[in-house]
Amino acid sequence: MQNPFGNNDDNQGGPGGLPLPPNYATVVDPTTGEMRLGKVGFSFTALIFTFLVPVFRNDWYNFLCMIGLQAGVFMGVYSLPNLTPDNLARIWAIADTLFQILWGFIYNMMYFKHLFNRGFQPTDQRSREILVNGHYLKEN
Known part of the structure; x- marks a missing residue:
């Protein structure tokens, strides 16, 4: 299959041997074979x-970690004294925007680290290098 991502390396690490974008990694659970x-x-x-x-x-x-953290901040914001409902709504809108940016930066790392805690391992050397270079996995 022709690689649509323009890189000429042997990038066939995806499911069924399909080419992967340069910043994607595959992990597998050795006990179940889940990829x-x-x-x-x-x-x-x-x-x-x-x-x-x-x-x-x-x-x-x-999902529960994200909901729990945002719920804690939500309760903290709405327990602030002497603020009008309009000010509380503005503060919550700012906090929600900051959370969206935070999840954008850390969600993929949270996802992979949880998979590693469940026993998943990189499927190949290419995925291992990508995960180590992204600081998602420690070098062995």
Whole structure:
């Protein structure tokens, strides 16, 4: 199959031998053979869709972490004394925007680290290098 990503390396590490973009890595659970594919780096999908990303990836652990952190901040913001409802709404809008940016920067790392804690391992040397260079995995 011709590689649509323009790089000439043997980049056939995807499911079924399909070519992968340069910043994607594959991991596999050696006990079940389950394979997961993910991007290493900034997550534009988490920036835009926040909580829907872990739902679509069936990543309930990180979904609950994201909800819990935002709920804690939400309760903290709405417990501030002597603020009008308009000011509280503005503060919450700013906090929500900051959370969207935060999830964009760290969600992919959270996803891979949780997979590693569950026993997943990189499928090949290329994926291992991408994960080590992105500081998602420690060098062995």
